[in-house]
Amino acid sequence: MKLYIAVGTAVLLVMAIFIIVFVAYYQQKQIRQQLILKEWQEKYRKGLLAATLQAQEHERRRIAQDLHDEIGTMLSVTKLSLNQLGRTVEHNDPSSTVLVQKTRSLLDETIANVRRISRDLVPTTLERFGLVSALEELAEKASNGEVHVELSCSDKLPPLMPQLDLTLFRIAQELINNAIKHANAQHIIIDLHCQPNGILLSVIDDGQGFDLDEIMKDRKRGLGLRNIESRLNVIDGHVTFDVEEGRGSRIHIQVKNLKPEVEVEVEPV
């Protein structure tokens, strides 16, 4: 009897320990799997975001092309016929000359606008001459009598990861737009700075500033800052808002620029 008790107890104990070890092992495994799943989901979300951004650029390009090739062409043809019409009209009814001239200048303005818009939609300079030239052009275009935009770029940029230049360009575009639209700034500096393994882009204005917390709470706020965040999300970048009401804003964008292999792959949706 005593032997049975001893054996039974031993068996029970072994079973108990087995169960404990099993529970601990299985639970840890499950947790690890959950982590992997979460990582995978995060990667998938990033891929989706990247694909969305890419589709956006694609669509812009298409619109720019259509605008340039179709509307632009039609407008040029219209201008030709207007010139013809003008000559006829000037012959028969000299009093309409003013009207024709006015129509012609309206048409010219429209043609110029279409060209400008289609060029703004795709950053041609960026593709042809790189980020620094594109930012230079951006600064130049944005400067006028009231605002002065200046690019300060200390050193020569290393080769950038694909998509990185476009991301930085779009972000700079939005930040400058904001500074012009909301800040009443007179002086805006775009500062491009190389770091080991990364790039720091800062946009500094001397405007009236804003309260970031309040803007973030506002449900009806614009898309600009949110877009910046999602763009950075895709490439693991960081944005730091050094802003405050009553003084100029300093917004810093930090991105990694590792070897080009680290490119975010766009998974099929």
Place this chain on the structure above:
Amino acid sequence: MVDHPYIQLVLKYPHSFLPDLFLVLALVTGLVNYLFLDKASHWLFRMLILSLGISLLQNHNAAYRLNNLYLYNLNSVAEIGCLTGAYWVELKSKRNRTILLISLGVYLSVFLYDFSWTKIAGITLGVQRIIMIVYALLYFHYILTKMQVQNILIHAMFWISAGAIVHAAGTLFVFLFVKVTLGDVSSNGSYGLYIQIVRAFTAFFYVVLIISFWLRRREFRMAEHITV
């Protein structure tokens, strides 16, 4: 002085105080970490207080050669009551709580039927062990299905359940076959050996509680870290 019954008892059976030593240590640990204890640990702390009271009485009776066997039975009620409280806090689902209530009901009926003032109620204590195993298994099942615990190895309730299941498994048969194991109190009977085994497992359980109280502190700190 030396012939005071208490001193006599300690001198005669020094190793019988092993569980009491760890019981006191567990209580001190619980007190030190009291602020970090959760509701379930509070129940275990209550259990330790009750057990200490009963144990003091038991030793007093032993010193004065009074019957103290019924105190084992009372301690069993205290333990199962507090453990049910602890698991009641942790296991929130209706099904689990129903099982807890049924188990407690079964235990109490067995207790009423089996209780005796003059001997250890082996069946009652055996049923207590079975119920402890059931509780621990319920908790393991809950952990594996809910998957809310991030790191099980520092999760206090996991170790408490593990301690409970080992304690129960180690002493179940001793109490179920109490007539064979603890029935013969004569000096050449097996009582001494088996009661020593029970004491060892009880001490082990208290050690696990000590560890779990420290783990509560750590878990609390980590949770604080995550939420801040």
